[in-house]
Amino acid sequence: MADTIRVRDAQGTEYRIAISGGRVTVNDVEVRAEQIDDATVRVQAPGTDSGHQMRTRQTLAYAVAAAGIQWVFLNGEVYRFEADQPVPARRRRSALATGSLTAPMPATVRRIEVKPGQAVRRGDVLIVLEAMKMELPVRATADGTVARLNCREGELVQPGQELAELQP
Amino acid sequence: MATRPSGSFSRVLVANRGEIAVRLIRGCREAGLESVAVYSDADERTLHVRLADLSERLGPAAPSESYLNIEALIAAAHRSGAQAIHPGYGFLSERSAFARAVESAGLTFIGPPSDVIERMGSKIGARELMSGAGVPIVPGETPADQSDDGIAATALRLGYPVLIKASAGGGGKGMRTVEAGDDPLPLIRAARREATAAFGDGTLYVERLIEKPRHVEVQIFGDHHGEIVHVFERECSLQRRHQKIIEESPSPALTAGLRERMGAAGVAAARAAGYRNAGTVEFLVEGEGDDARFYFLEMNTRLQVEHAVTEMVAGVDLVQAQFRVAAGERLPWTQEQLVQRGHAIECRVYAEDPAEAFLPQAGKLLLYREPAGPGIRVDSGVVEGDEVGVNYDPLIAKLVAFAENRDAALARAASALRSFPVLGIRTNIPFMLRLLEHPGVRRGAVHTGFIADHYAELTAVAPAPPEAVAAAALAQQRASSPAGGTRDGALTATEPAAAGDPWSSLRGWGR
Secondary structure, eight states: OOEEEEEEETTOOEEEEEEETTEEEETTEEEEEEEEETTEEEEEOOSOOTTSTTTTSOEEEEEEEETTEEEEEETTEEEEEEESSOOOGGGSOOOTTTTOSBOSSSEEEEEEOOOTTOEEOTTOEEEEEEETTEEEEEEOSSSEEEEEEOOOTTOEEOTTOBOEEEEO | OOSSOOOOOSEEEEOOOHHHHHHHHHHHHHTTOEEEEEEEGGGTTSHHHHHSSEEEEEESSSGGGTTTOHHHHHHHHHHHTOSEEEOOSSTTTTOHHHHHHHHHTTOEESSSOHHHHHHHHSHHHHHHHHHHTTOOBOSEEOOSOOSHHHHHHHHHHHOSSEEEEETTOOTTTTOEEEOTTSOHHHHHHHHHHHHHHHHSOOOEEEEEOOSSOEEEEEEEEEOTTSOEEEEEEEEEEEEETTEEEEEEESOTTOOHHHHHHHHHHHHHHHHHHTOOEEEEEEEEEESSGGGOEEEEEEEEOSOOTTHHHHHHHHTOOHHHHHHHHHTTOOOSOOGGGOOOOSEEEEEEEESEEGGGTTEEOOEEOSEEOOOOSTTEEEEESOOTTOEEOSSSOOEEEEEEEEESSHHHHHHHHHHHHHTOOEESSOOSHHHHHHHHTSHHHHHTOOOTTHHHHTHHHHSOOOOOOHHHHHHHHHHHHHHHSTTTOOHHHHHHHHHHHHHTOHHHHOTTTTO
């Protein structure tokens, strides 16, 4: 009986995986996999695709899963996947690059540079967070108006917590 | 001011945390000294506390209430019966007030005398001293007019580009580059805020920026008997945000002649400062070959993060030498006995995401396995299952590879990084691997702007190979299967045992 699992990588690419014994089929590629311990898997994929180093050789992958996130270490690279299943919104950790107005990590609100109702342009600094003795600016993701501020100066904020809302 | 060490000691308080506390506590054990760990509420169960003979709580997690709290540290030393304090690096290591408090309490400070720290801690004082001793310096000053406009006027006079930095400290905190055409005022204000937050002192220093310099530093060591030696150089040009991430010795850029001149300048600098114990003289190097020029940057009056590369190539133990010199003994080596052999490279493993501008990361180390093998040394302060928090520096480990030549050391370091799985939190391991394999680094053609110049190619994302996807799917299957149990579950299961461990609950035992 084959288990089917879907995961998404950090770029949003989806993979459909079927697991049956020691054979794992990723999309249409068959990978041989042998669990060595708790977190270590010996993996071997066929083919001689020059795009991936050591593809034809067996190698060790390290993988752990927690809270719907799968982390993999393979040949010095780290890959982070999310299981394709509903995840509560507050668990979705937003990165600075995606531009959401959320705290990227636990931090203290150092300064709030804008007021509700103020017009801002994409890239303007709205809020300055501080963590590990460094300032982390939270910038407007688009031109718009500050609809709401959801934090106060001095407040300790958690990753994913929405700090401000913008209206187009 | 202590001009003589206060004599021998048998119990040392290590006023630090993380990998350096672990390294120092191990050093104490090797020297037959008892060690006292200190900890904040965030660190009660960390490795350094477990390894020490004794441990003392300092206070809440905030550094100002724990590792930066001088009174709490002196009180912990008295309570535990420690006769000496090693400050490590960072935190209070370069605060003359701390060294002075240690001396006044009748304890031995394992480092230079407080007046030397004070003299070298003032960038302007240090530069004047070095200039007088014939050591070349970069044009710059601490403006007497410390207003934003006063700083801007000095920057204009020195000529752009300039570097504005905290007069009180290093480590890239409170540092800004101002180019011609930039509005200097917001950059000055940001530098001042960070300087105030990091060092409690917003005084700014302005200097002309030497473009594409190398950062090469000289390890120096002095004793209480007038002897000062240098233990060669470390090349520390690979930096991000003005913080080093990869260091090596020897520097691929130094000719034998330049090495000798820089070593002599390091010794002259140490002598002018009245230096004792381990210290580092940092230089900027401009140009190539025997014609390269070097400028005094600053003196770090402590053990450096990257001291291990020196230990590998010189075959010395700087921490053991620190203990002996602090106890009044002579330096264990003469200049003639010291030789530089082979090549060592250090890679600093940080909890940070290079793809997100090196943003520090916090979270649990779900998997953490250190590499091992011939020529591999790992100095770390964490174990699997530890929580990396936001209160302190995100350095989790230092990987040092030693081999007979530079190419072999690069290959060994890269191979070890490929066998260093850290999961649950982003680290810079993949980034450092790309850096080690970059043709520019292979050639040794590095400068302090190298990472910034090659940032895009160093952080390019490769698609996940099917093997990685397969491993992810298997991990997810195990995590969600009722019989398999999650890794979280496995970690939780070990906690009650740790909580009941008498060795971790009997604090101050044996006092």
